[in-house]
Amino acid sequence: MKKEETPLEYGVIITDEKDKIIRFLEKPSWGEVFSDTINTGIYILEPEVMDYYKIGDKFDFSKDLFPKLLRDGVPMYGYISKDYWCDIGDIGTYTQSQFDVLNGMVEIDDILKNYKEIEEGVWLERGIQYSEDVEFHPPVIVGRNSFIKENTIIGPNCVIGSNCKLGCGTSIKNSIIWDNTYLGDRVQCRGSIICSDVVIGDRVNLYQQSVVGNGAKIESGATINPNIKIWPYKNVEEDTVINQHLIWKDNARKILFGHRDITGLFNIDITPEFATQLGSAIASDFLENRGQLIVSSDSNKGSLMIKEAISCGIISTGKSVIDVGTGPLPLHRYAIKYFNGQGGVYVSAELADQNKIHIEVMNNMGANIERSVERRIENIFNRGDFERVNNEQISRVIRQQDFSTQYINKGISLIKNKQISENKSVVIGSPSDNILYLSSKILELAGYRVLKIKTSGNPKEYNHFIEHQVKCSSSKIGVFIYERGDDLILFDGNGRRIQQEDYQLLAHLLLLKIGGCQDLIVPHTFPEVIEDIAKQYNSKVIRTKSAPSQVMNKMLSVKGEEKTKLLSYAMHYDGIWAAAIITDYLSRENITLEELRKEIPKYFYKKANIQCKWEDKGRVLKEVMSQNNREDLELFEGVKFKNKKGWAIVLPDSEKPLINLYVQGATEEFAEELSILFTDQIKRLIDGKK
Numbered sequence: 001m002k003k004e005e006t007p008l009e010y011g012v013i014i015t016d017e018k019d020k021i022i023r024f025l026e027k028p029s030w031g032e033v034f035s036d037t038i039n040t041g042i043y044i045l046e047p048e049v050m051d052y053y054k055i056g057d058k059f060d061f062s063k064d065l066f067p068k069l070l071r072d073g074v075p076m077y078g079y080i081s082k083d084y085w086c087d088i089g090d091i092g093t094y095t096q097s098q099f100d101v102l103n104g105m106v107e108i109d110d111i112l113k114n115y116k117e118i119e120e121g122v123w124l125e126r127g128i129q130y131s132e133d134v135e136f137h138p139p140v141i142v143g144r145n146s147f148i149k150e151n152t153i154i155g156p157n158c159v160i161g162s163n164c165k166l167g168c169g170t171s172i173k174n175s176i177i178w179d180n181t182y183l184g185d186r187v188q189c190r191g192s193i194i195c196s197d198v199v200i201g202d203r204v205n206l207y208q209q210s211v212v213g214n215g216a217k218i219e220s221g222a223t224i225n226p227n228i229k230i231w232p233y234k235n236v237e238e239d240t241v242i243n244q245h246l247i248w249k250d251n252a253r254k255i256l257f258g259h260r261d262i263t264g265l266f267n268i269d270i271t272p273e274f275a276t277q278l279g280s281a282i283a284s285d286f287l288e289n290r291g292q293l294i295v296s297s298d299s300n301k302g303s304l305m306i307k308e309a310i311s312c313g314i315i316s317t318g319k320s321v322i323d324v325g326t327g328p329l330p331l332h333r334y335a336i337k338y339f340n341g342q343g344g345v346y347v348s349a350e351l352a353d354q355n356k357i358h359i360e361v362m363n364n365m366g367a368n369i370e371r372s373v374e375r376r377i378e379n380i381f382n383r384g385d386f387e388r389v390n391n392e393q394i395s396r397v398i399r400q401q402d403f404s405t406q407y408i409n410k411g412i413s414l415i416k417n418k419q420i421s422e423n424k425s426v427v428i429g430s431p432s433d434n435i436l437y438l439s440s441k442i443l444e445l446a447g448y449r450v451l452k453i454k455t456s457g458n459p460k461e462y463n464h465f466i467e468h469q470v471k472c473s474s475s476k477i478g479v480f481i482y483e484r485g486d487d488l489i490l491f492d493g494n495g496r497r498i499q500q501e502d503y504q505l506l507a508h509l510l511l512l513k514i515g516g517c518q519d520l521i522v523p524h525t526f527p528e529v530i531e532d533i534a535k536q537y538n539s540k541v542i543r544t545k546s547a548p549s550q551v552m553n554k555m556l557s558v559k560g561e562e563k564t565k566l567l568s569y570a571m572h573y574d575g576i577w578a579a580a581i582i583t584d585y586l587s588r589e590n591i592t593l594e595e596l597r598k599e600i601p602k603y604f605y606k607k608a609n610i611q612c613k614w615e616d617k618g619r620v621l622k623e624v625m626s627q628n629n630r631e632d633l634e635l636f637e638g639v640k641f642k643n644k645k646g647w648a649i650v651l652p653d654s655e656k657p658l659i660n661l662y663v664q665g666a667t668e669e670f671a672e673e674l675s676i677l678f679t680d681q682i683k684r685l686i687d688g689k690k
Contacts, residue, residue, distance in 0.1 A: 001078045002085050004038045010087070011039035011062045013078055021076040026062045037078070040085050091209050095193065098176050099157045102139035115141065122155075125162070143179065167202065175206075184220065192224070201238065225384075241384040244273045256381060257374040258655035260548045262359040266302040266349070270357040272309040278377075279313025280386035282345065282361055285376050286369075291342030292320040296332045298484070299434070300349035302357060307347045310359070311397050314345075318389035324403040328435050328485025330574035331407045333366035338406055343369070351431055351457040351483045365556045367569075368549035404438060411442040411577045414567060415584040426583050427469045427478035427491070429453035429462050435485050439576045443583060451475070457483065467495030476586050477593060481575040488575035490582070492593040501527055505600050506593070507571040507578070510585055512537040517564055521555045524637045525649050525662040529603035545637045546651070548573075604646075604671035608661040609653070610682050617652040620659065620685045624650055627681065641678075645670040648678045 001013055007028070014023040014037070024039070039062060052068055053059040069076055084106045088094040101108060102121075115123040121138025124130075130148035137155030142148075143162035153171045154160070161179035166172070170187040177183075177194045184202035191208035194200070198212050201220035206212070210224040213232035221239040224230065229245045236242060256262050262278070264270040283293060293314050297303040304326070311321045324335045329346055336344040343363050350356040361369050361377070369377075380386065426448050430436050433454065440450040451469055455462035462480050470478040470491050478491030490498040490506070498506065504522075508530060511517040520534050523546040534541050542558070544550040555568050570577040586592065612620060625639055634640040638651030638660075646665035653660055661678055665671025 001037050001080045002040050003036055003080065005036065007036055007038045009089075011066075013037050013039055015078050019077050019079065021066075021070070021078050024062075024066050024070060037080060039078075040081070041087075091193065091211060095174075095176060095191070095209070098159050099139075099174070102141065102157060102159065114144075137173075149185075161196070178214075191226075195232070223384075237382075240382045243277065243384055244271070256378050257361075257371075259653075260360065260368055262361075263655070264357060266306070266355045266357050270306055270359070272305065275306045275309035275359075276313040276316075277381060277384070277386070278359070279310035279345070280317055281313075281377050281381040282310075282343070283314040283317040283319040284380050284385070284387040286343060286363070286373060292322055292339065294322050294324060294332065294336045294339055294341040294344035295346075296324045296327055296335065296344075297347040298328070298349060298432075299326045300354055302355065303347040303349050306357060306359070307345075310345050310347070313386075315395050315397065316389070317387040318393040318395070320395040321397045322400055323397050324400045326434070327404065327407075328432065328438070328483075328576065329360070330485045330570075330576055331403065331438070333362060333573070334407050334410060335400075335403055336362055336364065336366040338403075338410075339400075340364075348484055363553070365553065367552035367556050368547075370549050370553060371547065408438060408441050408445070411438075411580055412445055414563070414570065414577055415442075415446055415580055416588060424587055425449040425451060425473045425475045426579075427451045427453065427466055427473060427475050428481065428579065429455045429466045429469075429479070430481040430483070431455055431457050432481075432483045432485070435481050435483070435576060438485075439479070439481060439579050442576070442580045446580070446584065448583065448587075455480070463497060466491050467497075470495045477583055479575075479579040479582075481579065485575050486573050488578060490593060492597070494594070498593065498597070501605055502597065502600070504572070505530065505533065506596060509533055509596065509599060510582065511568055511571060512539060513589075514567065514585065517568060518560060519558050521551055521558065521568065523551055524640075525651065525660075527603050527605045527664050528647075529601050532601050543636075547654070604665045604668045606661075606663045606665075606671050606675045608663075608675060608679055610659045610661065610679060610686070612652070612657055612659045612682070612686050614657050616686055617659065620682060621650060621652065623685045624678075624681065646674055648674050650678060650682065 004010060009027060011024060011026045012028050013021055015021050052065055086093055086097040088097050100106060112123060115125050117123050122136040123141040125142065125144035127145040128142055131150035133150050134148050135153045140155040140158045142160040145162055146160060146164040148166045149168045151169045152166050157174045158172050159176045161177055163180045164177055165182045167183055167185035167187065169185055170183050172189040174191045175189045178196040180196050181194055181198045183200045186203050187200055188205045192206040193211045195212060195214045197215045199217045201218060203221050204218050205223045207224065207226040209226055210228045212218065212230045215233040216230050218236045219238035222236045223241045225243050228242050230236065231247050234246045295307055295311055297307040311323065314321050322339055324332065332344060332346045341364060346360045348358050363369050426443055428436060428439050428450055436452045436454065440452050443450050451473055453465050453469060455465055466478040466480055476493050480489040490503055492498065508520050518539055520530060520539055520541045522530055522541060522543055524543050525546050531541050542554060544554050552573060556565055570581060621639055625633065628641050632642045638649050640647060640649045649662040651660045659682055663671055663675045665674055
């Protein structure tokens with residue numbers, strides 16, 4: 001037992017004059033404290049005590065055994081020791097116990113026999129190499145075979161284990177370093193614990209009560225803020241500022257954005273803390289002083305929580321927020337334009353996995369931000385370099401009620417047939433009640449009879465239901481709109497599903513027929529048949545890189561009338577408006593989707609995904625280039641190979657360990673041949689074969 005001034009974290013004990021224990025209470029409140037004598041957890045037990053519990057039972061000495069012994073009158077005695085004792089149950093007490101040993105509060109003469117005291121309070125074990133200009137400030141102890149380079153300062157209060165290497169100009173104070181750990185040049189370590197087999201790069205800063213677990217790697221220029229814990233075998237990328245514990249994540253993500261958004265698991269990758277800092281980073285980057293950011297989400301509970309956290313981060317910078325509530329992604333994009341916002345953030349969850357969260361960031365046009373802006377936000381986030389304001393400069397979040405009315409009215413304005421003369425039907429399916437309401441409302445106000453189908457996200461299920469309803473209702477068109485509302489699938493009057501590339505070509509063809517569209521914007525990987533279609537209407541094709549942000553921003557920034565640009569955007573990124581525009585055109589022109597499809601020239605196009613580790617992608621692309629004719633390749637995005645049979649694009653995936661292959665052939669046989677050729681070649685290179 002020991003005397004303890006603040007005994008709340010321990011078992012409190014009272015003994016009589018013969019040191020017999022007469023009362024015991026585990027971890028009391030101040031109202032329950034009856035002694036300053038505590039249980040140190042060191043016991044000498046008679047074997048028969050073990051009869052008080054059964055093997056496999058959950059049984060605690062302090063909570064279960066000792067109260068039973070007291071009730072049964074079994075004698076227990078305590079001894080108050082004056083020797084050193086410390087409960088090292090947290091980082092602070094663990095560190096203090098080490099410093100107490102260094103400062104002579106514990107006898108360690110037997111241990112120090114293996115050390116040489118080179119000056120008072122500086123103990124070095126055998127085999128240590130150190131430069132003559134290394135400064136030791138006692139007390140310091142360093143384990144065997146460690147290597148310390150020039151201009152390094154160690155101490156006071158430092159414990160360094162065996163086989164450690166410390167770089168030039170490094171400074172370590174009040175810190176504990178275990179065995180086999182490497183610290184680079186100019187590392188600043190202040191009050192930290194670094195476990196075994198850790199690699200610390202150059203210019204890393206570690207602050208008070210930070211802990212780095214076994215086998216972790218902290219790359220150059222990183223900062224570990226006070227009280228932060230890095231779990232074993234995690235990786236912190238260079239120049240990253242760590243403001244929260246790195247526990248379940250594989251590493252600290254310096255790159256936040258994937259192909260089109262930020263994606264992660266709710267409360268694991270995407271936490272409230274992460275979301276708040278992200279909101280601050282976004283607001284700190286591209287908003288004007290009086291600019292406002294538009295936020296919204298789907299109705300998923302996790303999405304709503306993350307949206308609120310992002311809003312907190314935004315207003316902490318002094319910027320204002322308009323929250324348009326819950327709704328599909330296209331409604332959010334339109335709200336940015338409607339409220340003249342400087343940008344926006346939309347949060348959603350996947351239908352198939354409600355714990356998988358997506359965060360999309362948009363500019364003032366409602367388009368996803370470009371990669372250069374993503375990089376700026378990532379840099380601000382990783383540095384923790386956020387704008388901050390005082391209490392008087394904080395704005396309230398403005399809650400906008402029922403923005404759907406404005407969105408519906410804008411959708412109706414894109415339809416030329418404001419009121420049709422006959423009752424024509426259209427089938428709309430979606431897993432989202434909100435999308436079903438918005439899409440059907442626009443069409444119903446224009447006079448259409450809408451057959452709504454609430455579906456799951458299972459393709460087999462919605463394919464069957466929509467095909468059946470289209471046939472039974474004699475509708476000219478069926479539409480399935482995905483849960484976020486930005487993408488759709490068309491079904492013709494026979495219930496046949498139209499494939500993705502065919503839909504994109506139909507959308508461009510329809511835009512040309514509506515009139516006013518001079519430029520068709522397509523990704524680099526899109527089938528070249530689009531050029532043949534454009535020539536028929538004296539239009540030109542502009543190809544961008546394949547990221548949605550590149551295509552979307554180009555669509556909204558080309559010269560031309562605003563309505564024409566809005567139509568082009570809607571046909572590709574707003575499934576709700578697109579459903580109305582297509583239905584309106586078919587009705588007005590009295591044409592079917594089957595007839596419209598016949599105007600698209602025949603083409604032969606294939607896509608494939610090939611598993612490839614991240615670290616192999618660069619090597620594989622280089623070797624693919626070296627093994628093919630360099631005179632017939634383009635490097636606009638990925639690598640494009642061309643010959644008389646057709647072309648192939650080899651493009652590393654930006655989000656997944658994949659290489660994407662896109663092929664178009666002059667004939668179906670040539671397309672198949674090129675696809676097999678490059679797929680096999682890439683697989684061989686991944687396996688390390690030439």
